Amino acid sequence: MPVEPRHAAELDDANRPGDASLPGDDGIEALRRRTVGELDRVLKRRHGGGRVGVLGAGSDDLESGRRYLARLAAGGYAVPSWPRAHGGMGLDPGQADAVRSALREFDAPNMYPFLVGLDLIGPTILAHADFEQQGRWLPRIRSGEDIWCQMFSEPDAGSDLAGLKAKAVRDGDGWRVSGSKVWTSRAHYSEWGLLLARHDSSVPKHKGITAFGLDMATPGVSVKPLVQMNRDAHFNEVFLDKVWIPDSDRIGGVGEGWRVGLTCLSFERGALGGDLGVKVEQLERLRALIPPGDAVTRDLWSARMVEFKIIQMTGLRAQEARKAGKAPGPEDSGSKLRGTAMIKKLAQLGMQLEGAAAVVGADDPDEWQSLFLMSPSLSIRGGTDEIQRNILGERVLGLPTEPRVDKDRPFSDTV
Ligand SMILES: Cc1cc2nc3c(=O)[nH]c(=O)nc-3n(C[C@H](O)[C@H](O)[C@H](O)COP(=O)(O)OP(=O)(O)OC[C@H]3O[C@@H](n4cnc5c(N)ncnc54)[C@H](O)[C@@H]3O)c2cc1C
Numbered sequence: 001m002p003v004e005p006r007h008a009a010e011l012d013d014a015n016r017p018g019d020a021s022l023p024g025d026d027g028i029e030a031l032r033r034r035t036v037g038e039l040d041r042v043l044k045r046r047h048g049g050g051r052v053g054v055l056g057a058g059s060d061d062l063e064s065g066r067r068y069l070a071r072l073a074a075g076g077y078a079v080p081s082w083p084r085a086h087g088g089m090g091l092d093p094g095q096a097d098a099v100r101s102a103l104r105e106f107d108a109p110n111m112y113p114f115l116v117g118l119d120l121i122g123p124t125i126l127a128h129a130d131f132e133q134q135g136r137w138l139p140r141i142r143s144g145e146d147i148w149c150q151m152f153s154e155p156d157a158g159s160d161l162a163g164l165k166a167k168a169v170r171d172g173d174g175w176r177v178s179g180s181k182v183w184t185s186r187a188h189y190s191e192w193g194l195l196l197a198r199h200d201s202s203v204p205k206h207k208g209i210t211a212f213g214l215d216m217a218t219p220g221v222s223v224k225p226l227v228q229m230n231r232d233a234h235f236n237e238v239f240l241d242k243v244w245i246p247d248s249d250r251i252g253g254v255g256e257g258w259r260v261g262l263t264c265l266s267f268e269r270g271a272l273g274g275d276l277g278v279k280v281e282q283l284e285r286l287r288a289l290i291p292p293g294d295a296v297t298r299d300l301w302s303a304r305m306v307e308f309k310i311i312q313m314t315g316l317r318a319q320e321a322r323k324a325g326k327a328p329g330p331e332d333s334g335s336k337l338r339g340t341a342m343i344k345k346l347a348q349l350g351m352q353l354e355g356a357a358a359v360v361g362a363d364d365p366d367e368w369q370s371l372f373l374m375s376p377s378l379s380i381r382g383g384t385d386e387i388q389r390n391i392l393g394e395r396v397l398g399l400p401t402e403p404r405v406d407k408d409r410p411f412s413d414t415v
Contacts, residue, residue, distance in 0.1 A: 028098045035077070035102035042071045043106035060234070062147070062189065064109035069144040077103060079118060079142050082126065086138045093319060104279075113186055117141040117148040121194050124264040128211070128252040137192070137213065149190040150268075151181045151214065151238060152261060158183075159387050161196075162205040162258060165415070166240060168197035168212070174246040175199070175212070180239050183381075187223045187236040190216050194264060195245075196257045201412040208411055209257030213249040220244070230373035268382050269332045278343060283308060286346070289353040300349055307342040311335050330395045333388040340378040340385065347372035 072078040073087070080096035082088025091099065111118075122141045125134055140146035157164040166179025177197050187193065193214040200208035214221070220243035225233035252260045283305055290297050318331035350368030351358045358366045379385045393399040406414040 028094055031095055032098040032102045035099050036105055038075060039077065039102060039106055042075075043108075046105060046107050060113060060189070061109060062113055062144075065111050065114050066144040068109050068111070069114065069142070072103075073143060079122060082122065082138070082142070086126070086134060087142045097319060113147055113189070114144050116150060116186065117144075117146065120150065120264050120267045121148045123267050124194065124260060125213075125251065127263050128256070128260045129213075133213070133249070133251065140191075146191040147186055147189060148192045148194060149184050149187045149216075150264060151184055151187070151193040151195040152264075153183045154180060155182050159384060161261065162209070163411075163415075164196055164198060164209065166195070166197040168199045168210055168245075170199075171244065173248075174244055175210075175250070177212070177214075177240050177243045177245060180237060182237050183226075183235045184223075184238045185235045187216065187238050188225050188233070192216060193238070194251070194260075196261050198411070199254060199257075202410050203255075204408050205406060205411040205414065206258040207255055209261070210254050211251040211257040211260035212245050213251055214243070214245055215249070218243050218245070228373075228377070230370055265383075269336065278308065278339075278346065280308065283346070286350055286353065297349075297353070300345075304342060304346050304349060307338060307345075311339050311342065314338070330392050333383075333391040334396075336378075336382065337385060337388045337392075340375075343371065343378060344375045347375045 069078050076082070076084070076087050076089040077099055079086075079088040080091045080099035081093060082090070084090045089096070089099065118141060122138060125137055125141075129137065137146070141148060152161055152164070154164050154166060164179075166177060166181065168175045168177045175197075177195065179197065181187075181195075184193070193216055195212045195214040196209055197212065198208050199210045202208070216223070220241040222239045222241070224237045224239070226235055226237060227233045228235070283301075287298075287301055290301060314331050314335045318329065318335065321329055321331070347368060351372050354366065354368055358369050358372075360366075383391075390402060394401050
């Protein structure tokens with residue numbers, strides 16, 4: 001079947017212009033320092049490197065994350081780019097990054113369970129939901145009371161997301177939705193899901209999709225965890241059996257679901273596109289494990305550090321483009337590809353340096369082992385390596401685009 005890759009083709013104006021009272025020429029560094037001073041009153045400073053970030057592995061401790069978010073609530077620090085009306089700081093992307101950088105100086109629990117809501121779905125709600133919905137959903141995302149999941153992929157619709165088949169049929173003041181979703185991260189403890197479903201098969205595939213907020217406690221929703229090779233079961237199959245969704249939970253107009261999904265995916269690519277959670281001090285910590293005089297391993301380590309720096313620089317370039325109001329370019333795809341390759345090699349190096357210690361301790365998996373077992377998933381989640389290469393091929397190298405013969409035909413004629 002011809003495939004339309006998941007493009008981050010458009011970025012809606014979810015990052016509202018800064019409404020903070022901070023003067024524009026205040027200076028990003030001054031803002032960072034001031035934020036560090038404010039955070040000193042509510043958080044403890046970080047000491048040492050901590051564990052390597054493993055994007056999900058073994059991190060389902062929800063209460064410590066909620067306590068952390070409660071400490072940040074008054075200042076809006078957890079959501080610096082959200083408008084003040086919704087509990088954020090109303091900062092532009094550059095200023096918001098200064099706040100995030102200040103936060104990194106302090107102890108924090110693993111916030112992975114909350115990040116989809118805070119960084120992807122919250123901003124999508126800001127871009128597409130109406131004010132009543134924003135007032136209902138955003139405060140509970142910000143406080144961590146509600147965890148959200150992305151209900152996009154289906155057994156036959158992953159890279160070709162617009163080929164999704166979950167069906168939404170009008171029913172009174174709402175909709176009945178049936179179908180199945182898969183790889184839905186955190187669905188087993190999510191309160192809400194951002195759901196894409198097809199309301200009309202008689203129009204081309206991108207046009208017949210509508211987006212909904214789905215209360216996961218609704219009768220007809222069943223969630224079945226899938227166990228991964230790192231022993232986590234953080235993603236799920238979700239079955240929807242005539243699930244009723246009030247029309248007041250529709251996000252955006254009927255038929256605007258593709259736009260809503262793209263907005264969310266563009267935030268995801270931006271979030272994944274950087275260092276993928278690895279921190280420079282973790283690389284430094286790995287260096288400390290290299291035996292003295294082992295020039296070969298030192299050389300391997302240096303190559304990882306160079307890659308890490310390149311990814312950081314590319315991330316800065318993408319950030320500058322976003323600040324200037326440009327839609328996400330191919331930088332994020334390049335960073336994701338490089339970051340994925342770098343993390344796989346870094347995890348191998350960690351395993352090699354720790355030796356037997358990295359593979360024992362089944363009850364408390366070693367952090368490098370966890371990273372090693374998680375790293376293949378990076379080639380799939382948030383758009384596969386092949387799809388990133390397609391984007392780079394088409395948008396950077398100017399290669400001919402993939403044939404998309406189903407683009408303008410009614411969806412019902414193509415399945
Ligand atoms: C850890 C993890 C977490 C995830 N979390 C979520 C989530 O929370 N919510 C959600 O909705 N989804 C989630 N996903 C699903 C993820 O987005 C999809 O797995 C991904 O988009 C790929 O889709 P697929 O698995 O159906 O593979 P397919 O699209 O079937 O691809 C199979 C293979 O074919 C290749 N391929 C496909 N199309 C092309 C093409 N046009 N050109 C070249 N090669 C191609 C792919 O690169 C891949 O190698 C998650 C996945 C992982 C691994």
